[in-house]
Amino acid sequence: MTNRLRNNLKLCEVSDASMILSGPVSARGQNAVHILMEEIERRTGIRLPVMDSLPNDQRPLISIKMVNSSSSPAYGREGYQIxxxxxxxxxxxxxEAADDRGILYGVGKLLRIMVLTRNKIEVPTDVDLAETPHFSLRGHQLGYRPKTNAYDAWTPEIYSQYIRELALFGANSIELVPPITDDERTGPLMKYDPLFMMRHVSEVCDAMDLDVWIWYPNMGSPDNWYPATGNDEEFMKPEYLKRQLEEREEIFSSMKRIDHILVPGGDPGALNAQDLFDFMAMEAELLNKYHPNAKLWVSPQAFNPTDEWLDTFYTNVRKEPAWLAGVAFAPWEKHSLPELRRLIPEGMKIRNYPDITHTINSQYPVHNWDTAFAMTHSRECINPRPMAMKHIHNLLKDEGIVGSLTYSEGINDDVNKFVWSGQDWNPDTPVLETLREYARFLIHPDVEYGVANGLLALERNFEGPMITNRQISHTLNHWRKMESRVDEQVLQNYRFEMGLLRAYYDAYVQRRLIHEQELEQRAMDVLYRANETGIMPAMEQAEEILNRKYSQPVCTDYREKCLDLADRLFAHIGAQLTVSKHQGVSITRGAFVEAIDTPLNDMAYLLSAFQVIRSMEEELARKEALDAIIYRTDPGEGGFYTNFAADQSLLRVEIAHEWKEDPGYLNTALIRHNPGLLETAYSILNGSNSHTLLSRETCNRILPGLTSPPLAWISNLSSYYSAPIKVTYSNLDSRSSYTLQVMGLWGGGVDMLLNGKSTADNRITHRGLMETFEVTPDMIPDGKLEIVWVNEETGIGPYINELWLKKDNG
Structure with missing residues (x-):
């Protein structure tokens, strides 16, 4: 039962209030009262006294009361009334509440509706609010490991405060990560032993009565403890089993509280399905030795799961072993949530395990994200996506799940955590309400509306082509206006800094994009006249123009602001936004500011080509090579060129479902971005060739000796599992032949059809190379060509970067 608070209620001051416990309250309930006292004092400097009896004067009174559950019709389990x-x-x-958690969540709601400023406590007048959470599971994963973009730099105190804040917004579960995963055990920023931190977090959670989960993958092998993640035949051998179980016993026996363990079927770890369940039975027996009521969960997530693997998996689930509490709907699963529900026993629980942290190559990528964003923001940028999170959450809310415990790799998804908790508490909660509470309580009441609307604006920055997105400048102006008006307390708040950084970063990247696209066009104009001016002078002039990116940079003040904010965030919350300075793992793992100067044109590709051409001795060879570069995308008269980094190219793609219907793209083709090539391009620019062999081989198909790919190869048309990809060309000349050239990656298990006819017999079976097919008049009698790629069984479908359909004009 919920009675929504109305906006803009009148406030009354209660700075001289006292607190009283009306009746017996448990130790955990008293801990919640202590949290209320501390959080008020943290923001106002006022420490409210706790009275033993009703005071005689008329000062305001905060009364906290535990009642019998049978006498609380206004709310249910974990609910409260204010x-x-x-x-x-x-x-x-x-x-008022009927259990310890209800007291905690009532305290949290009160803090969120209070207006707490220096030396002043205000509350809305005439409130009568009763709430019960919609879902029984509401939580987040906070893994202490180097891969995360912040957690590994945290102290126990930071962890405690962050968990407290999540709980005050309704979370009731925290998921930990064991010392050995698909990561190094320790990293340069980790000041504490991982097992110590697990124990600490377990104790913090227990004090607030939060459930403790462990995400526990099956890793390693006797000869290669780290990071074996393949189908490890050694795993079930006695010697290795002994080591695995000893490792788990050390953890299970030393933690104060463990309620659940989630074992991923893969990503990482890749046991065959029967071994997976056999080992989980041993793990469950060991777990219950120290935590008798704890249960195991399992997910069918796995890279490239075969039908045989999935059949064995679900056969074991349907046996319903006593130790198995439920199944998780997780990233990289082949089946949709409704399909998963049909495949498991009717009464078995499903936990949602959504990826809220990634923008590309993920469970819920940003829809049709511009390539410029992908190159500079990569996979784990600061990514508030409040409206998308609400939509994705509510799309799945009626599919028989018990709730969600989100996948997170650090602090960059901070806003998404709180939005997701708000929706788990009540799916009818307006996003703006959560964002206002987030800003009011976690930053400052003075910026409640400004930050809330600023976060919504940052999400809109991602919409459409970056180069024409006027929202980006409006968003920056909004954040700069707040920046100019707030005091130092807000300016030093890491959550405000995160939003401010993204606003400046987006605007800087957009200004660079406009500038560098213009530089490329001017350079190309020079190259087009090379026959008149000479090839070598033309390349020299074009190179000088392209290098104006560095010699005549734009918006250097924005750039310096971003770097300064990145430094401040590292100091304040351990955010690792660069590799070189803040020791982030990689650009794709949260250190996105490292890519702040990544070229947003074909500069790297062109400069690489110039080097090759200069090494040629014959002028004719130079001319032919330069023409190949200049006219690389030209399909010839009557032909067609399609680049899937370009927004308009999607007009040729059949979209089976709109984003709102299928945000996980389980049944719909999508545009993907290759972060490996992003890092490759960056390493080339910085003089490192250690990771460029594959891209160099691919580049050599166009011009031998190239070391950097065209920008068009960063983005591609792809699909997950069995979702087909269909590209259609109409209005072809049905009397002519065409040559179809495909630039992309695909191999065994993916079939390509031309107007329904398989090309398996006449295509060259390579990966990462240009492939050519003949299209004869008898194949296109109606002047229409449908190209379809079908993934036969497993994994991710093809990566199609470019298509040339060249008309035979002979």
Whole structure:
């Protein structure tokens, strides 16, 4: 039952209030009262006294009461009621609940509706609010490991405060990560042993009665402890089993609380399905030795799962072993959530395990994200996506799940955590309400509306082509206006800094994009006249123009602001936004500011080509090579060129479902971005060739000796699992032949059809190379060509970068 608070309620000051426990309250309930006292004092400097009996004066009173569950019709389990009223001349603030968690969440809601400023406490007048959470599971993964973009730099105190804040917004579960995963055990920023941190977090959670989960993959092998993630035949051998179980016993026996363990079927770890369940049975027996009521969960997520693997998996699930509590709907699963529900026993629980942290190559990528964003923001940028998170959450809310425990790799998805918790608590909660509470309580009441609307604006920055997105400048102006008006307390708040950084970063990248696209066009104009001016002078002039990116940079003040904010965030919350300075793992793992100067044109490709051409001795060879570069995308008269980094190219793609229907793209083709090539391009620019062999081989198909790919190869048309890809060309000349050239990656298990006819017999079976097919008049009698790629069984479909359909004009 929920009665929504109205906006813009009148406030009354209660700075001189006292607190009282009305009746017996458990130790955990008293801990919640202590949290209320601390959080008020943290923001106002006022420490409210706790009274043993009702004071005689008329000062405001905060009353906290535990009632019998049978006498609380207004709310249910973990729920509460808050009343604020004027009673006998006294302002009375009442929190009532029937269990410890209800007290905690009532305290959290009160703090979120309070207006807490220096030396002043205000509350809305005449409130009568009763709430019960919609879902029984509401939580987030906070893994202490180097791969995360912040957690590994945290102290126990930071962890404690962050978990407290999540709980005050309704979370009831925290998921930990063991010391050995698909990561190094320790990293340069980790000041504590991982097992110590697991124990600490377990104790923090227990004090607030939060469930403790462990995400526990099956890793390693006797000869290669790290990072074996393949189908490890050694795993079930006695010697190795002993080591695995000893490792788990050390953890299970030393932690104060463990309620659940999630074992991923893969990503990482890749046991065959029967071994997976056999080992989980051993793990469950060991777990219950120390935590008798704890249960195991499992997910069918796995890279390239075969039908045989999935059949064995679900056969074991349907046996319903006593130790198995449920199944997780996780990233990289082949089946949709409704399909998963049909495949498992009717009464078995499903936990949602959504990826809220990634923007590309993920469970829920940003829809049709511009390539410029992908190159500079990569996979784990600061990514508030409040409206997308609400939509994705509510799309799945009626599919028989018990709730969600999100996948997170650090602090960059901070806003998404709180939005997701808000939706788990009540799917009808308006996003703006959560964002206002987030800003009011976690940053400052003075920026409640400004930050809330600023976060929504940052999400809109991602929409459409970056080069024409006027929202980006409006968003920056909005954040700069706040920046100019707030005090130092807000300016030093890491959550405000995160939003401010993204606003400046987006604007800087957009200005660079406009500038560098213009430089490329001017350079190409020079190259087009090379026959008149000479090839070598033309290349020299074009190179000088392209290098104006560095000699005549734009918006250097924005750039310096971004770097300064990155430094501040590292100091304040351990955010690792660069590799070189803040020791982030990689650009794709949260250190996106490292890519702040990545070229947004074909500069790297062109400069690489110039080097090759200069090494040629014959002028004719130079001319032919330069023409190949200049006219690389030209399909010839009557032909067609398609680049899937370009927004308009999607007009040729059949979209089976709109984003709102299929945000996980389980049944729909999508545009993907290759972060490996992003890092390759960056390493080339910085003089490192250690990771460029594959791209160099591919580049050599166009011009031998190239070391950097064209920008068009960063983005591609792809699909997950069995979702087909269909590209259609109409209005072809049905009397002519065409040559179809495909630039992309695909191999065994993917079939390509031309107007329904398989090309398996006449295509060259390479990966990462240009392939050529003949299209004869008898294949296109109606002047229409449909190209379809079908993934036969497993994994991710093809990566199609470019298509040339060249008409035979002979």
């Amino acid at each position: 009343r604020i009223s004027q009673s006998n001349g006294r302002r009375l603030i009442e929190i």
